[in-house]
Amino acid sequence: MRSRRLVISVAVIAATIGLAPGIAHAAEPVAQEPVAQGVGAPAVDLAKAAAPNLSTFKSPAERSVRKALPGSKGGVSAQQAAGNPDLALVLNAAATTAHAFDLETTVISADSTLKVTVDWGDGSTPDGMDAYGSTVLKSSHTYAQLGQYTVRVTVTDPANQAEVVNDFQVMTAGSDFVAHTPTRLLDTRDGTGAVRGKVPAYGSTRVKVGGNGAIPEGVTAVALNVTVTNTTSGGHITAFAEDTERPTTSNVNFEARQSVPNLVIVPVGKNGYVELANRGSESVDLIADVTGYFTRTDAAGYTPMTPVRFVDTREGLGATRGQVAGQKTFGTRISGLRGVPEGITAVALNVTVTNPREAGHLSVFPGGGNVPITSNLNFTAGQTVANAVIVPVGPDGTINVRNGAWAGTDVIVDVVGYYSTDSKAAYMPIKSVRLLDTRDPRWTHGPMLGRGYIWQALSVDEPGIAGYVLNTTVTNTAGAGFLSVAPDPNTREQYRQGRQVFPERPTASTLNWTAGKTVPNLVQAGSGKNGIVDFWNQGWDKTDLVVDIFGYYESN
DSSP states (O other): OOOOOOBOEEEEEOSSTTSSTTOOOSSSOOOOOOBOOTTSSOOOBHHHHTGGGSOEEEEOGGGOEEEEOOOOTTOOOHHHHTSSTTOEEEEEEEEOSSSEEEEEEEEEOOSOEEEEEEEOSSSSOOEEEEEESSEEEEEEEEOSSOSEEEEEEEEEEGGGTEEEEEEEEEEOSOBEEEEEEEEEEEETTTTBTSOSSOBOTTOEEEEEOTTSTTOOTTOOEEEEEEEEESOSSOEEEEEEETTSOOOSOOSEEEOTTOOEEEEEEEEOOTTSEEEEEEOSSSOBEEEEEEEEEEESSSOBEEEEEEEEEEEETTTTBSSOSSOBOTTOEEEEEOTTSTTOOTTOSEEEEEEEEESOSSOEEEEEEETTSOOOSOOSEEEOTTOOEEEEEEEEOOTTSEEEEEEOSSSOBEEEEEEEEEEETTOOBEEEEEEEEEEEETTSTTOTTOSBOTTOEEEEESSTTOTTEEEEEEEEEEESOOSOEEEEEEEOSSOHHHHHHTOOOOOOOOOOOSEEEOTTOOEEEEEEEEOTTTTEEEEEEOSSSOBEEEEEEEEEEEOO
16 A cells, blocks of 8 residues: 655635636636645645654564474475575564555565465455565555554465564554543643643643543543633644644634633643643633543544534524523534434534623533533623534433523534544544645735635545644634635546536634634534535635644544
8 A cells, every 4th residue: 555645735716706817706606727826835745744653663584483384294304394494574564544554574585485474463364475585575454443453474485394473563553532521631720730820921831631530641632622811912822742843833823811712633742741832922821621532542533524503593403592591501412413323422513602692601511411610612792703622422412512601692503523433534643734824925816805715635636534633713804704614526627627616605614703803713624525625715805814734534
């Protein structure tokens, strides 16, 4: 199996006819050649970005174990038993995808006809190969389930009645998700998980994840809801694995006197910690709540969905029509509805609050569970704000949503994917990369125009890639609006040849903004059929867009 090389390319479709080639109008779709990428968003090799997770495994010739084969009816001569004395195997394996390996078997042998068998350790039919003398053989294998396996290679020399075996253990590169009851791991306001006190300007604090409570050691990544509060100036927070280089990407953007949450899926350092860096010029308080973690043992894979609206209290969808009263909770069923199967362990959501009568917060938690002290999004009176949420599903297939304010608010819930033992896509965290920044002078097309969209090819010709973990941020907003993210029905060739159709405009929102605001939100975007994702400006005014990628989901 060849290594995946996922090369990202970008093009933009504007919303006003006459500006440049490749322009499509929101109301009157026109199939024209899209604006070229230029140098605004350099190509990124995701396989290279994922390289730290693509481990190699070796077993030298010295580990080869030799034995004589049982004699034939005529017996085995001493010369035969001592023949081919240097027969040995050298094994080298390299992970190529979340589930797959390439194996290189070096055979050391005298000139003799050989039979080589590879047992992958998962109960599948062993691979058999013929060889002659010293040679190098290549094979590959994809495991159905994540985990650690013993690969055993056997070389048999019938003429000399000799057999040599060499084996070693390999660990798949991908990670599955384990849902966790929403739990607070960090709160600098009261000293939970860290020394009490604000995180200083351009300083950082860390969150203990691996080995903390019910979270085991050795987890690869974690889903945290990170909230910044008590801010006195603008800035951003960057989350990354401790003892690794701090990336230039951002996870939470904030302004003075704001409380801003954002979901992050972030790698965990080898010592079990995640670092949160304050990139603002003044100190801030930070809160981190865990809702799940990723591990290389077989657990729950991910299935992305085109966003589907499950709850809208403004019209009575999925809940009683009318605002959720202050300090009240409602439940809604997720499993078994609108394309979500029964038996899921957790669900990926985008939750939006709109028309709140006063400031407060919203908490999302499993059906049948106790109300947690954690929060998923914070809001002020009259604000429309969204946040990504990953939450375990209760035994009855439901989730609960609680309004922590003392007055009512409307709530919208969109499902973007789910985790289950039947889902096959494993998570591959990468060193975060900035994919797109329309403020960058190398991006020659300027801000996103009103009612237009940017299409971005992320994994063309890579059907194993099911989805991506992105962080989207809008800034320099000229008016109110919202962002939608959805798979594109067109192929890259259709865009190149000017044969693309205008995609159906999504209705689900990813984040909402008003004029002059900077707003971030995590997005778990599905790859669709063609590995292309669309970012829609659903407002009537232009806005700048920043997109960072933190990982991808890969099927077996």
